[in-house]
Amino acid sequence: MSSELRDLYQEVIIDHSRKPRNFGKPEGANRNAEGVNPLCGDQITLYLKLSGDVIEDIGFQGAGCAISKASASLMTAALKKKTKAEAEALFERVHSMISEGPKSKVDPEELGKLAVLSGVWEFPARVKCATLAWHTLRSALDGAGAPVSTE
Amino acid sequence: MSTTANSVSAVAAGFDAAQLSKDFPALNQLVHGKPLVYLDNAATSQKPRSVIDAIIRFYEEDCSNIHRGVHLLSERATKAYEEVRLAVQQFIHAASPAEVIFVRGATEAINLVAQSYGRTHVQAGDAVLISAMEHHSNIVPWQILCEEKGAKLHVIPMNDRGELLLEEYEKLLTPETKLVAVAHVSNALGTINPVRQIIRMAHERGIPVLVDGAQAVPHLQVDVQDLDCDFYAFSGHKMYGPTGIGILYGKQRLLEAMPPYQGGGDMISSVTFEKTTYNKLPYKFEAGTPDIAGAIGLGAAIDYVSRLGLDAIAAHEHELLVHATEALRQVPGLRLVGTAKEKASVLSFLFGDVHPHDIGTILDREGIAIRTGHHCAQPLMRRLGVAATARASLAFYNRREDVDVLVAGLHKVREVFG
Numbered sequence: 001m002s003s004e005l006r007d008l009y010q011e012v013i014i015d016h017s018r019k020p021r022n023f024g025k026p027e028g029a030n031r032n033a034e035g036v037n038p039l040c041g042d043q044i045t046l047y048l049k050l051s052g053d054v055i056e057d058i059g060f061q062g063a064g065c066a067i068s069k070a071s072a073s074l075m076t077a078a079l080k081k082k083t084k085a086e087a088e089a090l091f092e093r094v095h096s097m098i099s100e101g102p103k104s105k106v107d108p109e110e111l112g113k114l115a116v117l118s119g120v121w122e123f124p125a126r127v128k129c130a131t132l133a134w135h136t137l138r139s140a141l142d143g144a145g146a147p148v149s150t151e
Numbered sequence: 152m153s154t155t156a157n158s159v160s161a162v163a164a165g166f167d168a169a170q171l172s173k174d175f176p177a178l179n180q181l182v183h184g185k186p187l188v189y190l191d192n193a194a195t196s197q198k199p200r201s202v203i204d205a206i207i208r209f210y211e212e213d214c215s216n217i218h219r220g221v222h223l224l225s226e227r228a229t230k231a232y233e234e235v236r237l238a239v240q241q242f243i244h245a246a247s248p249a250e251v252i253f254v255r256g257a258t259e260a261i262n263l264v265a266q267s268y269g270r271t272h273v274q275a276g277d278a279v280l281i282s283a284m285e286h287h288s289n290i291v292p293w294q295i296l297c298e299e300k301g302a303k304l305h306v307i308p309m310n311d312r313g314e315l316l317l318e319e320y321e322k323l324l325t326p327e328t329k330l331v332a333v334a335h336v337s338n339a340l341g342t343i344n345p346v347r348q349i350i351r352m353a354h355e356r357g358i359p360v361l362v363d364g365a366q367a368v369p370h371l372q373v374d375v376q377d378l379d380c381d382f383y384a385f386s387g388h389k390m391y392g393p394t395g396i397g398i399l400y401g402k403q404r405l406l407e408a409m410p411p412y413q414g415g416g417d418m419i420s421s422v423t424f425e426k427t428t429y430n431k432l433p434y435k436f437e438a439g440t441p442d443i444a445g446a447i448g449l450g451a452a453i454d455y456v457s458r459l460g461l462d463a464i465a466a467h468e469h470e471l472l473v474h475a476t477e478a479l480r481q482v483p484g485l486r487l488v489g490t491a492k493e494k495a496s497v498l499s500f501l502f503g504d505v506h507p508h509d510i511g512t513i514l515d516r517e518g519i520a521i522r523t524g525h526h527c528a529q530p531l532m533r534r535l536g537v538a539a540t541a542r543a544s545l546a547f548y549n550r551r552e553d554v555d556v557l558v559a560g561l562h563k564v565r566e567v568f569g
């Protein structure tokens with residue numbers, strides 16, 4: 001198997017796609033947003049329980065490829081108890097890592113488990129799969145409520 | 152897939168796909184360091200050298216506008232363009248070249264009929280009848296029309312194998328139904344629909360039929376007079392020709408009575424600010440400078456396909472389909488989607504719980520190009536209860552070995568996903 005493929009489909013990715021964490025609507029969720037990738041039919045609904053500026057709880061539902069599900073699962077795990085500002089900052093760093101690859105100023109190592117998403121950069125057609133959950137997060141934080149599309 | 156497999160394999164025996172694939176420059180390359188195995192022919196086919204050369208020759212030697220210049224280059228370009236119209240007429244067995252209209256592709260052909268014929272004949276309370284397995288290009292133009300007119304869009308249902316239910320179809324042929332629009336071959340499932348019968352049943356009630364032939368013309372002999380279809384739409388790029396060119400066939404009687412689709416140059420006889428007299432067929436529907444090079448490329452593609460013969464192509468592809476169906480059925484966890492009795496060489500499938508996009512990415516790294524997703528047929532995917540499928544679609548230049556590489560690739564997918 002090519003090393004790029006191994007980078008993309010790391011065990012953590014496969015594991016999170018098969019057993020997504022925080023799958024479902026959390027009790028007391030007070031924000032949600034819808035995200036779709038019309039090209040693949042990937043679809044995600046993200047739920048937040050915000051108390052003040054803090055993400056008390058977070059969960060998602062939906063269907064998609066391994067990359068989009070794992071990305072959503074890893075994201076929800078990383079965002080619990082984080083503030084809105086911290087979530088926004090994480091969005092920026094993850095987005096930069098996935099879309100810019102080695103040119104990015106973000107060192108994947110600093111992102112903990114989310115570093116497994118760095119391999120996506122080698123697969124331009126799959127960047128949208130990995131970023132869908134993150135764009136949906138932004139929409140949920142904005143509270144705008146309009147469905148997010150990767151197109 | 153039931154038809155005379157023995158007799159067709161006899162025809163296919165002399166067919167040298169490996170040799171033919173050398174005519175297609177794009178097929179002879181490495182992808183991620185592996186020889187390309189191109190199995191995305193239903194999306195677009197590769198182009199033989201003769202098509203590429205014809206386009207280059209036009210731009211290098213004959214480049215000029217058609218139907219107006221008195222100079223030599225324009226004469227040559229006009230002659231070449233109109234000769235392709237004659238070649239298309241022969242290719243689909245149309246009664247007259249006036250019935251062959253150059254368009255951008257099957258999508259534009261269908262939109263032309265919806266906007267010109269449809270807007271004239273479909274009124275509030277009427278219905279347009281399509282099928283459960285249509286490509287978006289044979290759904291959305293009718294939705295736009297129905298919305299504008301207050302008409303209804305009805306859908307012929309299908310069974311789980313992907314075959315249209317003709318008894319249900321018959322019930323939907325009501326007095327309100329003003330047009331039937333149906334795919335000859337399904338892009339997502341490969342089903343070859345019984346269009347001849349569908350047309351006959353509609354005609355018994357005086358309803359005209361448009362056939363979307365985009366997936367049929369590369370694989371089957373099409374005889375529009377024998378089918379007795381009223382309109383037939385197809386694209387050049389799925390039959391080894393260039394993108395940007397396609398054909399609308401229409402019965403002359405219908406086309407004569409239809410208003411123009413677009414206005415502009417070439418589609419007129421005379422223009423004053425008070426009144427324009429439209430040109431005769433087929434020019435009435437060809438406003439503006441067309442894709443002249445595209446038409447010439449299409450002509451070269453028709454030449455190429457005709458030299459091979461569609462019967463030989465169909466025989467080889469059928470044999471490949473039988474082999475591929477058998478080989479894929481033996482891959483544990485693989486489920487074929489679309490198992491109609493009559494099929495073209497399209498294999499849609501699901502593979503365990505692995506999402507089609509992940510399959511596509513892993514196969515790509517093995518040099519194998521397939522399509523993954525909803526195949527521009529979201530209502531069909533919903534009917535099947537799936538978000539997406541992986542699809543391998545075969546052409547005459549594919550070989551049994553390509554199918555074997557695909558199967559090996561699927562074992563790689565299994566490796567990655569454990």
